[in-house]
Amino acid sequence: MTSTEPLPGSPGVTELAGRDPATGLLTVVRIEDGLIAKVTRSPAGSAGSAEDAEVWIAPGFVDLQVNGFGGFDANAAEDDAGPEVVVGLVHALFAVGVTTVVPTIVTAAESHIIACLRRIVRARERDPLVRHAIPFVHVEGPHLSGEDGPRGVHPAAHVRPPDVAEFARWQAACDGLVGMVTLSPHFAGSPAYISDLVTRGIRVSVGHTHAEPEQIRAAAEAGASLSTHLGNGAHAVLARHPNYVWAQLADDRLAAGFIADGHHLPADTLIAMLRAKGLSRSFLVSDATTLAGSPPGTYRTPVGGEVELSAEGRLSHVGTPYLAGAARSIGDGVAHVAGLGPFSLGEAVALATTTPGAIAGGRGTLDIGAPADLVRFRRSAGKAELTVEDVVVAGTPCPRV
Template structure:
């Protein structure tokens, strides 16, 4: 980056789609100009592009619609374990891995705990303008989920309950309308009016952790459900060949689907097939990261899952078993994983974690004049398991590099 005038600076790097070097002018928090870097008369690089940028990619900041925690900071921690600063530190830790938009995810719990988490996030947003920008809304995953083993995942069964519009309104009242996405299973008898009520309040509804029938999923989409939460996970270990709820969601054009691309939750062939079936324009990546994401490998004791082991490659499992205990790799690793699969380009992988989820955040994730300047510069080459983040800009402020 180079300063060019008071309140303005340039960010440069290669375009993942073309390989050409771009220069983006940032002014007053917005993208003021996007242009190709032009060579100097003797074939030298554009003077505004530092030499170190020649092997560095430039993209919109990454967007993660499902984050339970990161680097030891837990969105769902009890009041005795966390305060407002927990959310601020979580957001700033995610900047280090290129995430400029984060949707904290509150999971199934007693209503009082959900409300406490929402209020904590609301306080963090009120205290810091950059945190407020980075968190456009909150995702509540549950408590209206399947109680069956497999679809339930690790959501505590004692706190699962049927959808209740009155409870949703209490969530919103406690957080000044901060809930923007709710994941639910549409197998409940009152799912249709619940979905319609949330959509009427401007809240998106996702299908997830479900054993619903294809007809129930179709009805949910007709009522306004528009997303699928980490499709292919939160499911039974064994399903009939057909019909079942995964095929139904892949086939439903009204539903865009999130996928955990950490190399552990979905085998490579499965992820490729699902991305192709749903289509890249209706797909996006999520990390579903827990508080142990970004932590060193080792043995940990956790409130949910007990003793777990985090391996060098980011697999988080119940110690001594082959079973996963959550996700522990940031979405930047997911971008690299998709780019390494073979069928998809780096540009497509980046879009799955920027422009595609950005559709559900007011159109974020684009390099265009007039857009908010959320940018990430990184190094990556084929075979590398992650993006090496060099510089990050959030709402026109340089926060990394």
């Protein structure tokens, strides 16, 4: 029942089984022609093998913010990498259960942003599974805070005000593939820019900001609907109240992404933020960089210089307590949230499937007729990661780590 090979006499038909994290029921998913054809649920132990009852089955994870993974960098200099870097990035993420990948291009010169966008287009043309996995691109910046703290590691030299003409050039370069933009709404022209992008069907997210609460509310009024890795990309010390974190937590028009790697947000902070925003308006992101999925050790990176990746997945500047990016998969984030105490495994899985999947155009479900993007995994209590058993993308079995 756990094979991803076609069933005898039924070419192109596959069945996968495991327990549903939301209900605990044994769930058998039948795949035909790359789509979910049937879902059967029964009490665990009433059907299937004992192995199936110990393995969970869920929609493939949806990550709306991925800078890199496993040595592949979506922001690599154009002279250093071609479309194969994006193909490698997506397939490396398949191996850890991520079946919807939103490459994230960060603040840079316009020429570099356009080069990265074109590289993603070429990767989607080269590989049908990559085309399926990438529904759109997220551009994080360059319209961010220029202040130390909120800016994060985005280069100050390339921070600039929002410009609809520049956005149009991005879209022209990538056949309209940009579907999400992160900005700080402190710029005077932010509401008009946000409104213009939303009219074009683009998701606008507030992030890396020092905006005043009224500017946050004005952004939401103009159509901004998301917050980028809320609680990070902020000043180390904030006024107790009011501030831009409270303003985003309080606004129900903004769904919020959170980095749940155990390092970016302390447990108490993450619990409080998820409760304040509500699970239906929250989702996990990895915000992973190229060193995510790499062995522990000391590395030298173009951004950040010498960094150390610990066995626990903390990426920090050597000799300092400061983080140098995220280095864990979104599946690890699921395990972390499920281990916090207040949230069930089913709720944690939904934060990486259903909620971000809705933002990605209807992914992250086990609905009949949906693309057969699935992950089977084991979870051990107290462990900060999941053990992926099987990954299927659009009905195609993918190698796992």
